[in-house]
Amino acid sequence: MVKKSLSVSITSKLSIIFAAILIANARLDDSSNNYLPFGSYCGPTNSIGQPSPCDYKSLLECNIHGICRCLEPRIMLYNGTSCAVLAGFSCKPTPKVWALDNVTTYQSDDFLFPCVSNADCSLEDYSCQCTSDFFQSSEHICKLKLHGTLCTSDSDCGSEETHLICTPQKKCGCNTKLSIFYGSRLCRSKAGAPCDTSGKLCGPNAECLGEFQNTRECRCNKGFSKSSDGRCLIAYNSECTMEPGKQCNEKEENTICIEGRCDCRSGQVWDESLKKCKHQLYTRCNNTLDCAEGMHCEGENGKRCLCNEGLYPVDYNCHPIFGQPCDYKPWDKTDNRKPSRACNPLASTLQCVKGICQCQNLEHYDHVTHQCRGLVDALCDLEMDDGKYCTNNSECVRPENYRVAEKGMCKCKEGWKPNSMNHCIPNL
Numbered sequence: 001m002v003k004k005s006l007s008v009s010i011t012s013k014l015s016i017i018f019a020a021i022l023i024a025n026a027r028l029d030d031s032s033n034n035y036l037p038f039g040s041y042c043g044p045t046n047s048i049g050q051p052s053p054c055d056y057k058s059l060l061e062c063n064i065h066g067i068c069r070c071l072e073p074r075i076m077l078y079n080g081t082s083c084a085v086l087a088g089f090s091c092k093p094t095p096k097v098w099a100l101d102n103v104t105t106y107q108s109d110d111f112l113f114p115c116v117s118n119a120d121c122s123l124e125d126y127s128c129q130c131t132s133d134f135f136q137s138s139e140h141i142c143k144l145k146l147h148g149t150l151c152t153s154d155s156d157c158g159s160e161e162t163h164l165i166c167t168p169q170k171k172c173g174c175n176t177k178l179s180i181f182y183g184s185r186l187c188r189s190k191a192g193a194p195c196d197t198s199g200k201l202c203g204p205n206a207e208c209l210g211e212f213q214n215t216r217e218c219r220c221n222k223g224f225s226k227s228s229d230g231r232c233l234i235a236y237n238s239e240c241t242m243e244p245g246k247q248c249n250e251k252e253e254n255t256i257c258i259e260g261r262c263d264c265r266s267g268q269v270w271d272e273s274l275k276k277c278k279h280q281l282y283t284r285c286n287n288t289l290d291c292a293e294g295m296h297c298e299g300e301n302g303k304r305c306l307c308n309e310g311l312y313p314v315d316y317n318c319h320p321i322f323g324q325p326c327d328y329k330p331w332d333k334t335d336n337r338k339p340s341r342a343c344n345p346l347a348s349t350l351q352c353v354k355g356i357c358q359c360q361n362l363e364h365y366d367h368v369t370h371q372c373r374g375l376v377d378a379l380c381d382l383e384m385d386d387g388k389y390c391t392n393n394s395e396c397v398r399p400e401n402y403r404v405a406e407k408g409m410c411k412c413k414e415g416w417k418p419n420s421m422n423h424c425i426p427n428l
Contacts, residue, residue, distance in 0.1 A: 035053065035054060035055035035056065035057070035060075036053045036054050036055060036060075036068050037055055037058070037060075037068065038055075038058065038060055038068055038069070038070075038078045038083075039067065039068060039069075040053075040054070040067070040068045041066055041067060041068075042054055042062035042066055042067065042068050043062070043066050053068075054068035055068070057082070058078075058081065058082040058083060059071050059076065059082055059083040059113070060083065070083035071083065075089040075090070076113075077116055077141070079116065079117065082114060084113070084114045084115055084116045084117075085113045085114065085115050085116065085121075085128045086115075086116055086128065086139075086140035086141065087115070087116060087119045087128050087129065087130050087136040087137075087140045087141060087142050088127060088128065088129075088136055088140050089127060089128055089140065090126055090127055090128075091112050091113045091114075091115055091121035091126055091127060091128045092112055092113070092121070092126035093111060093112075093113060112126070115128035116128065116140075116141055116142060117141075117142065118130060118131050118134045118142035118144075119131060119134075119142045130142035132201070133186060135157075137155065137156075138155050143156075146172060146186075147164065147172060147173060147174065147181055147186060147187060148171050148172060148173070149171065149172045150170060150171060150172075151166040151170055151171060151172050152166065152170065153166050154166050156172065157172035163175045163178050163179035163187040163188075163189060163193075164187055174187040175187070178190060178193040178194070179193065179230075180203055180229065180230055180231060182203055182204070188201055188202060188203035188204075189201065189202050189203065189206075189208075189217075189218045190203065190218065190229075190230025190231070191203070191206050191218050191219065191220050191226040191227075191230050191231065191232050192217055192218065192219075192226060192230065193217060193218055193230065194216065194217055195208035195216050195217060195218045196208065196213065196216060202218035203218065203230075203231060203232065204231075204232065205220060205221050205224045205231075205232035205233070206218040206219060206220050206221060206224075206232045207219060207221060220232035220235075223235055223238040223239075224238070224249075225249045225252065225253060225275070226249075226252070227249050227251055227252045228251055228252050229251075233247060233248060233249035233250075233252075234246060234247065234248050234249060234262050235249060235253065235262065236248075236249075236253055236255050236262050236263070236264075236270055236275070236277075237261060237262060237263070237270075238261065238262055239260055239261060240257040240260065240261060240262045241257065241260070242257060248262035249262070252276070253275060253276050253277060254268070254276055254277040254278075255277055264277035265277065267279065267280055267283045268280060268283070269292050269316060271292045271293050273293055274293065278290065278291055278292035278293070278295075279291050279292065279295075279305045280292065280305065280316045281295060281305055281306070281307065281313055281315075281316050281317065281318060282304050282305065282306070283304065283305055284302060284303065284304055285297040285303050285304060285305050286303065290305070291305035292305065292318075294307060294308050294311050294318040295307060295308060295318055296308055310323075310324045311324070312344045312346070312347075312370055314344065314345055314346055319341075319342060319343060319344040319345065320341060320342075320343055320344065320357050321343075321344050321347070321350075321357060321365075321370055322347070322350060322357050322358065322359065322365035322367075322370075322372070323356060323357060323358075323365070324343075324356070324357050325341075325355055325356060325357075326341055326342065326343050326352040326355060326356065326357045327341040327342065327352065327355075343357035344357070344370060346370070346371075347365075347370055347371050347372050348371075348372070349363060349372040350365075350372050359372035360372065361378075362374060362375045362376075362377060362378035362379075362422065363375060363378060364391065364423075369388070371388070371389075373388075373389055373390065373391045374389050374390045374391060374394075374396075374410040375391050375410065375421075375422035375423065376391070376394060376410055376411065376412060376418040376422040376423070376424065377409055377410065377411075377418075377422060378390070378409065378410045378422075379407055379408070379409060380396035380407070380408050380409060380410050381396070381406060381407065381408070382396055382398060382406055382407065382408045383406045385408070389410070390410035390411075391410065391422075391423060391424065392423075392424065393412060393413055393416045393424035394410045394411060394412050394413060394416070394424045395410070395411065395413055396408045396409070396410055396411075397409065397411050399411075412424035412427075415427055
């Protein structure tokens with residue numbers, strides 16, 4: 001970008017030059033044959049108010065050496081037909097009035113200087129910016145960002161602006177730490193890599209997001225997940241096909257396309273905490289990393305995934321038992337392959353209280369049967385009682401005058417009496 005001091009100098013000089021052009025145009029015929037082209041000898045510099053023999057329509061002036069050159073050679077380049085502003089410099093004239101022919105007068109808000117090839121005048125800051133797929137070189141021209149073109153240094157490839165670097169083979173190649181080659185001889189930013197809306201473009205299925213320009217990064221769109229090589233592939237439980245760009249994230253999530261959706265293979269379960277398909281309970285494994293959350297790989301004659309200590313096997317899941325951490329989300333019995341941190345559902349009255357699996361009031365946990373059992377005076381179900389709910393040496397009976405027909409209470413059997421802990425002890 002041009003520094004402020006340079007902009008002021010350019011503005012002053014252009015104001016004087018175009019004031020002269022404005023007067024000169026009134027005196028000369030508009031025919032281009034009357035004007036000299038770029039590089040022609042035009043004699044000594046004309047005085048202010050005298051017509052310039054150089055082609056003003058091509059933004060030329062007669063310089064101090066008597067040669068037709070661009071109005072401001074420090075920021076302009078002659079492209080064969082006209083002078084154009086180099087990439088990175090201001091394309092907006094600042095004088096109030098510009099007369100570039102004998103008919104039309106351009107206001108400064110309406111007229112913009114042309115930019116060099118493959119650059120446009122940005123309306124945000126009125127500077128010449130390279131268009132997509134081109135980068136600003138050290139010479140302030142716009143070069144095509146091509147993978148495989150010959151180079152001698154990173155600046156020949158665009159370097160940070162394009163993720164292209166000059167490889168040891170002296171060819172422009174992707175910076176593999178930050179980008180991936182996607183074809184069309186261009187590099188695209190990986191998921192999680194820095195990006196912007198001009199040079200560092202994101203790959204397929206990703207978007208450049210971030211509140212500030214220097215914190216933006218490529219993030220996978222909804223329904224896609226980041227692969228180990230930085231691509232955005234279709235995520236678990238999202239629609240998929242076998243077409244290129246529509247495959248499941250097999251390497252990272254271990255999913256495959258089954259009936260149009262990314263799902264786990266037979267014998268595996270989706271582990272939400274690890275975002276990956278893992279081996280189910282009792283399936284063969286090589287090491288613990290193969291198994292789902294809460295399991296380990298164990299065995300002598302063929303290792304299998306087994307529940308960790310403190311967890312109890314139910315179908316394909318390992319559920320926390322009494323005293324173990326839990327969550328409040330109910331177990332989805334419609335999908336018993338999905339891992340759950342709900343308390344052991346076979347211990348019917350075990351529930352998650354303040355993040356810990358606990359029995360209800362007037363119950364204790366039996367570590368042999370893995371069940372919550374009723375202490376003396378605990379309510380019990382007469383119709384469903386199998387003699388296993390009430391604590392040892394007690395039974396479910398209907399107290400006298402108790403009006404709920406199917407309900408009873410755990411009471412000590414004959415020859416036993418309750419102690420202070422509501423257990424039954426011998427009645428000696």
